Amino acid sequence: MDWLDGQLKKKFGGARSKAWTDGLVSVDAQSLVSTSLPVQGKIPSSLHGTFFRNGPGRHELGQGRYAHVLDGDGLLQAFEFSPDGVTHHGRFVLTKKYRVESAAGRFLVSGFGSSLHGPRNLSEDIDDLNVANTNVRVFNGELLALWEAGSAYHVDLQSLETAGVKQWSARKLLRPFSAHPRIDRDGVMWNFGCNPITGVLSIYQIAGEGTLVACKRMRIERLPPVHDFAVTDKHLVFVIAPWDFSVEQLGQGRSFAAASSWVPAGQTRVLVVAKDDWSLRWYELPPMAALHIGNAWEDSTGAIRFDMMATRDPRGMVGGWTLMRGFYSHLKGPVMTLVELQKGGAAKWTAVGDLEGEFPVVDPTVVGVRYREVLCLSRSASRPEDLPGWDGLAAFDPERGVTQAYSFGDDWALEEHVYAPDAADPGQKSKWIVGVAMDLRERQTVLLVFSASALAQGPVAMARLPGALPFGLHGTFHATT
Numbered sequence: 001m002d003w004l005d006g007q008l009k010k011k012f013g014g015a016r017s018k019a020w021t022d023g024l025v026s027v028d029a030q031s032l033v034s035t036s037l038p039v040q041g042k043i044p045s046s047l048h049g050t051f052f053r054n055g056p057g058r059h060e061l062g063q064g065r066y067a068h069v070l071d072g073d074g075l076l077q078a079f080e081f082s083p084d085g086v087t088h089h090g091r092f093v094l095t096k097k098y099r100v101e102s103a104a105g106r107f108l109v110s111g112f113g114s115s116l117h118g119p120r121n122l123s124e125d126i127d128d129l130n131v132a133n134t135n136v137r138v139f140n141g142e143l144l145a146l147w148e149a150g151s152a153y154h155v156d157l158q159s160l161e162t163a164g165v166k167q168w169s170a171r172k173l174l175r176p177f178s179a180h181p182r183i184d185r186d187g188v189m190w191n192f193g194c195n196p197i198t199g200v201l202s203i204y205q206i207a208g209e210g211t212l213v214a215c216k217r218m219r220i221e222r223l224p225p226v227h228d229f230a231v232t233d234k235h236l237v238f239v240i241a242p243w244d245f246s247v248e249q250l251g252q253g254r255s256f257a258a259a260s261s262w263v264p265a266g267q268t269r270v271l272v273v274a275k276d277d278w279s280l281r282w283y284e285l286p287p288m289a290a291l292h293i294g295n296a297w298e299d300s301t302g303a304i305r306f307d308m309m310a311t312r313d314p315r316g317m318v319g320g321w322t323l324m325r326g327f328y329s330h331l332k333g334p335v336m337t338l339v340e341l342q343k344g345g346a347a348k349w350t351a352v353g354d355l356e357g358e359f360p361v362v363d364p365t366v367v368g369v370r371y372r373e374v375l376c377l378s379r380s381a382s383r384p385e386d387l388p389g390w391d392g393l394a395a396f397d398p399e400r401g402v403t404q405a406y407s408f409g410d411d412w413a414l415e416e417h418v419y420a421p422d423a424a425d426p427g428q429k430s431k432w433i434v435g436v437a438m439d440l441r442e443r444q445t446v447l448l449v450f451s452a453s454a455l456a457q458g459p460v461a462m463a464r465l466p467g468a469l470p471f472g473l474h475g476t477f478h479a480t481t
Contacts, residue, residue: 019443020388020413022468023438025060034089034465034466036086037086037447037464039085040462040463041449041460044422047081051478052077054075054133055074056473061105062106063106066114068320070112071131073093074092075092077469091161093133094162095153097109097131112256127151129150135473135475139206142166148225174202174215175193182367183367185367201217201223202215203218220271222244224240225243225245226240228290230294230296233297234274235274237293238271238273242263242267243261268287269282269284287312289311290334292360294308294362297371303340307338307360308334309336313332317333329385333379335355337350338350355396357390358376358390360396362419365427372397373396373403376394377392391409392407393405393433405455410440411439415435416472417450418435420479430452434447435475438468444467447465448462
């Protein structure tokens with residue numbers, strides 16, 4: 001079932017006794033403010049800056065409730081660290097969609113996993129559907145709220161007020177503009193846009209001062225939606241899983257998600273694009289689905305190595321519809337998977353089957369080069385099958401395996417964590433890890449701070465919000481002096 005239904009709110013109501021459903025309700029106010037959050041432990045004195053988060057925050061409007069967890073309008077969160085403590089404020093991204101639907105008092109357009117009844121106009125302006133709900137990045141002094149298929153939105157770095165659709169060089173719109181840009185160590189942003197309707201993959205190179213250097217568009221046969229990619233010093237890496245995307249079904253009224261079907265006999269294609277001359281190399285892997293890549297690099301032989309969270313059975317990745325009804329039955333999801341693309345054309349892969357998790361990230365200082373740690377969420381094998389989410393963090397060395405891990409247990413549901421630099425050494429390896437989680441027993445969202453070198457010892461500080469925020473997706477830490 002992938003359409004908007006006025007009765008979904010009633011069906012969900014019976015499941016509210018489950019604490020995790022607090023993360024799937026809407027924020028009614030346009031903005032939130034919490035000052036001087038109570039802190040357990042001690043916030044490091046050298047941790048200065050703002051931890052930004054983005055995610056779906058409006059799942060319901062009028063009598064309608066979205067059918068899929070990824071469809072809600074984007075709600076930005078800002079946790080600001082200062083000598084006075086930690087403060088929090090949140091604000092919806094005022095996209096065109098948000099403003100038009102707020103005035104109408106009901107949802108008017110389809111989303112990724114929710115569709116209005118009836119045929120769909122495939123020539124509609126994609127930014128009419130833009131929810132700006134997936135990621136947030138600071139680039140060239142600007143805060144960008146990012147979605148999967150449309151334009152980036154420019155948001156004020158301090159107030160979180162929406163400035164409008166981001167206009168790049170010469171007032172140029174770049175769309176689709178992926179929610180997962182990669183910023184090289186020299187400050188250059190690389191990003192892509194995937195349009196499965198036209199079969200076109202767009203690649204963007206943007207200089208550190210915000211100038212568009214290159215925009216390359218290439219037609220890819222059988223191009224499904226692609227969520228993430230990776231960069232090395234010399235190449236871009238795209239993992240194209242064997243999803244069959246039906247433009248016909250989309251036009252008939254199905255959602256983007258429901259118009260995609262898994263092809264178990266297909267091959268996963270890996271596309272490698274050279275940064276200098278845009279030449280292409282193709283590799284093949286067995287059928288496996290992956291949403292997120294941690295990092296990639298190339299060794300002295302020219303082989304490209306990268307990690308991703310991947311699964312041979314994507315059923316464990318597509319539970320967004322049942323979650324919105326308050327029900328969950330666990331199927332094993334992605335596991336840490338290491339890939340080697342040899343210069344001669346061969347591809348090797350290894351699945352670390354005991355590390356089930358998601359949201360792999362690396363320290364910004366090692367993007368595109370050899371690295372010895374990727375941070376990810378992890379799920380304990382003992383976690384109850386009817387309880388969604390992740391209960392722990394793991395630091396994984398691609399060459400040695402897990403080096404550090406910490407589990408909170410079944411009373412917690414963790415969200416993505418990221419690295420945060422120390423104010424005393426802003427250009428060096430990050431000393432801290434920050435993220436949020438839901439304390440299911442207290443039904444509160446909690447900000448967590450870990451020492452990156454002592455993850456296994458647990459958080460050094462925890463700051464509690466008054467209640468539970470909607471579950472978010474991705475974020476970033478913006479350091480200040």
